[in-house]
Amino acid sequence: MDFQELLAWADQQVLAHTGKPLDDLQKAILRGTWEREKYSDIANSYHCTEVHVKKVASQLWKTLSQSLGDGEQINKSNLRSMFHRWQVSNLSVFSRHIGHIGNVSVCGNASHPLEFPKQQQSDRSPSPNKSKPHIDRSEAPDLEYCCDRSHELDTLKNLLLEKRTRLITISGISGMGKTAIALQLLSEIEDKFDYIIWRSLRGSPTPETTLKSLTQFFSNIPQNRKNQKEEEQLSLLIEYLRNNRCLIILDDLHKVLEKNKLVGHYQPGYENYRNLFQTIAELSHQSCLIFNSWELPLEIVDLKNKNAPISCLELESLGKTANKILEKEGLLDQEKWSELINIYGGNPHWLKIAATGIQDLFGGRVGEYLQYKPLFLGDELIVILKQHLTRITDLEKQILLQISSQKEPVSISWLRESSDRSNSDILNAIRSLTKRSLLEKIERQNSTLFTVKQIFQEYLLEQNLST
Numbered sequence: 001m002d003f004q005e006l007l008a009w010a011d012q013q014v015l016a017h018t019g020k021p022l023d024d025l026q027k028a029i030l031r032g033t034w035e036r037e038k039y040s041d042i043a044n045s046y047h048c049t050e051v052h053v054k055k056v057a058s059q060l061w062k063t064l065s066q067s068l069g070d071g072e073q074i075n076k077s078n079l080r081s082m083f084h085r086w087q088v089s090n091l092s093v094f095s096r097h098i099g100h101i102g103n104v105s106v107c108g109n110a111s112h113p114l115e116f117p118k119q120q121q122s123d124r125s126p127s128p129n130k131s132k133p134h135i136d137r138s139e140a141p142d143l144e145y146c147c148d149r150s151h152e153l154d155t156l157k158n159l160l161l162e163k164r165t166r167l168i169t170i171s172g173i174s175g176m177g178k179t180a181i182a183l184q185l186l187s188e189i190e191d192k193f194d195y196i197i198w199r200s201l202r203g204s205p206t207p208e209t210t211l212k213s214l215t216q217f218f219s220n221i222p223q224n225r226k227n228q229k230e231e232e233q234l235s236l237l238i239e240y241l242r243n244n245r246c247l248i249i250l251d252d253l254h255k256v257l258e259k260n261k262l263v264g265h266y267q268p269g270y271e272n273y274r275n276l277f278q279t280i281a282e283l284s285h286q287s288c289l290i291f292n293s294w295e296l297p298l299e300i301v302d303l304k305n306k307n308a309p310i311s312c313l314e315l316e317s318l319g320k321t322a323n324k325i326l327e328k329e330g331l332l333d334q335e336k337w338s339e340l341i342n343i344y345g346g347n348p349h350w351l352k353i354a355a356t357g358i359q360d361l362f363g364g365r366v367g368e369y370l371q372y373k374p375l376f377l378g379d380e381l382i383v384i385l386k387q388h389l390t391r392i393t394d395l396e397k398q399i400l401l402q403i404s405s406q407k408e409p410v411s412i413s414w415l416r417e418s419s420d421r422s423n424s425d426i427l428n429a430i431r432s433l434t435k436r437s438l439l440e441k442i443e444r445q446n447s448t449l450f451t452v453k454q455i456f457q458e459y460l461l462e463q464n465l466s467t
C-alpha cells in the first residue's frame with residue numbers, strides 16, 4: 001500500500017462524485033494525512049488557513065466515505081486503515097486500475113490506464129496537453145529584444161518557477177522595456193504552464209470586462225456560469241487558478257490609474273482591480289498574475305507588508321548593453337555613447353528615437369548632437385514625456401520645476417524652505433514623484449538628496465526657453 005495508490009483511488013472517487021479531479025489542496029491534505037501531519041502543518045505548507053484546510057478535508061472525507069458504502073466513515077485518523085480495507089476487498093478491480101489518472105501520476109503499469117465510465121469521461125474538464133499549453137497572446141505585440149536583460153529575466157523566472165509567487169509587478173517609465181521583457185519571459189517559460197493569457201489594458205477596460213475576458217478564456221468554465229456577477233466570476237477564476245497552472249499577464253495597468261492625483265489611485269469605476277489583485281495575492285492557488293505599469297497601485301505596498309507572495313521588479317537603465325541599439329542604428333563616435341545612454345536613462349525606446357534624430361540631423365555623429373544645448377529631443381519623445389507630466393499634480397509639477405532649476409541635487413529641507421505648502425504635502429509629493437520614476441534619490445553623507453531624471457530636466461529647460 002503506498003501513497004500513489006491512495007491518490008489514484010481518491011482521484012477516481014472524487015471525480016466520480018463531483019465531476020472534477022482532485023485539486024491541489026485536496027492532494028496536499030491526502031499527502032499530509034498520509035504522513036501524519038497536523039492540519040495546521042498542511043495549512044502552513046499550503047499557505048492558507050487551518051480553518052480552510054479543515055473545511056476542505058471534512059468535505060473530502062465525506063466524499064471518500066460515500067465510496068465505501070455500508071455507512072463506513074473515513075476521517076483523518078483512519079484514512080490508511082480504511083483505504084487498506086477497501087484495497088483488500090477490491091483487489092482484483094484495483095490492480096487493473098493502477099496507471100495514469102488525469103494529471104496524477106501513479107505507479108504501476110502505464111499500459112493499463114484507468115478506464116472511467118463513459119459518462120464520467122465526458123464530464124471531466126479537458127486537461128491541457130502538457131506539451132502544448134493553451135496560449136492566448138492575441139493582444140500581445142511583437143517587439144524587438146536584442147539587449148541582454150538576463151539578470152532581470154532570471155529574477156522573474158525564479159519568482160515564477162521556484163518561489164511560486166502569485167503576483168508579480170513589472171514597473172518602470174514608458175519605453176523601458178516592460179512589455180518586451182514580459183514577452184521574452186513568456187517565450188522562455190511557456191511550457192511550464194497549462195494556460196497563458198495576455199491582456200492589454202491600453203483601452204482602459206473596466207475590471208468587469210477584464211475579468212469576463214479572463215474567465216471566458218478558461219473555456220472549461222461551463223457556459224452557464226460565464227454570465228455570473230463579478231464576485232462569482234472572481235471565485236470561478238480563482239477556482240481555475242487553483243486547479244491549473246495559469247499565467248495571466250496584464251499589460252499597461254497605468255491606463256486604469258488616475259491622473260492629476262498622487263501616484264497609485266484607480267480611476268473612478270476601476271477600483272475593483274484592487275479586489276482582483278488582492279484576491280489573487282491572498283488566496284491559495286498554483287498560478288501567477290503579472291502586470292506591467294508605469295506606476296504601482298497603492299494596495300501593492302500594503303500586500304507586500306502583509307507578506308503576501310508578491311514581488312515587484314522595477315526596470316531600470318539598460319546600461320552599456322544599450323550599445324547594441326546604437327550600433328544597430330549605425331551611430332558614430334562610440335566614445336560618446338555612454339554619455340548618450342546616461343542622458344536617456346538607458347531607455348531603449350528613447351534611445352531609438354534619439355538615434356533616428358541623430359541620423360537625420362547629424363549623419364549619426366553623436367558628438368555633434370551632444371554639443372547643442374538644450375538637447376534636441378524631437379516631437380516623438382516630447383509627446384511621451386508630456387504623457388508622464390500630465391499625470392502629476394500641480395504640487396508635483398511645481399517641485400519638479402524647483403528641483404530642475406538647481407544645478408545640484410536638493411534635500412527635503414531645502415524644498416520645505418522654498419515652498420509655502422505643508423510638510424506632509426511636500427513629503428507626499430516627493431514620494432509620489434519618486435515612485436513615478438521622475439525623481440531620482442541620491443544618498444550622500446547621511447542625507448538623502450533628490451534630482452530630476454535628466455531627460456525631464458532637458459525637456460523642462462527646453463520648455464522654459466521656448467516660453
Ligand SMILES: Nc1ncnc2c1ncn2[C@@H]1O[C@H](COP(=O)(O)OP(=O)(O)OP(=O)(O)O)[C@@H](O)[C@H]1O
Pocket residue numbers: 143144145146147148149172173174175176177178179180181252292293294325348349
Ligand atoms: N532589451 C531590449 N533590447 C532591445 N530593444 C528593446 C529592449 N527592451 C525594449 N526594447 C524596445 O524598446 C521599445 C519599448 O519597449 P516596451 O514597449 O517593452 O517598453 P514599455 O516599458 O512596455 O513601454 P510602455 O510603458 O510605454 O508600454 C520597443 O521598441 C522595444 O522593442
Ligand SMILES: [Mg+2]
Pocket residue numbers: 178179180251252292
Ligand atoms: Mg508596454
